Amino acid sequence: MPELITVYVCDSAWYFDHVEQLDSSGPLPHYSTLTSVPPTSGSEVAGYQDGQWMVLPEHPVKQEVTPDLSPAIPQEVTRFQARGALYQAGLLDKVEEFISAEGTDMMLKLAWQDAQTFKRYSPFITGVGQLLGLTDEQLDALFTAASTIE
DSSP, X not given: OOOEXXXXXXXXXXXXXXXXXXXXXXXXXXXXXXXXXXXXXXXXEEEEETTEEEEESSOOOOOOOOOOOOOOOOSEEEHHHHHHHHHHTTOHHHHHHHHHSTTOOHHHHHHHHHOSEEETTSHHHHHHHHHHTOOHHXXXXXXHHHHTOO
């Protein structure tokens, strides 16, 4: 049974539109994030900018925005691609240091040592991202960079 994730979908100007439950192995829709939306009331609207939500008193006048036609974020990369992207970003040593540290959960060690692929929204990737202090956007960028390594 696929793992479901909650995705917060925005309009093309990055104002919150609706919530979707999606398979974690599939691509995310354009103009979406995994960061939950803050509560709003009345005419307030939530807008997403620079990796965080902001609440505005009302929806600004909608402007014509050119749709983002960039490719979707890769949801899975090979072990070599993941390690290569971490190396290129200067993060490989930090991850290996954490994994080899005494007290690191054995399942994390096994995932790092034995996984042939890494899924973007797996608990392992989420945990490593938190360990490194990476935002969703930075993890997306790492997966995008990894997908270009052959």
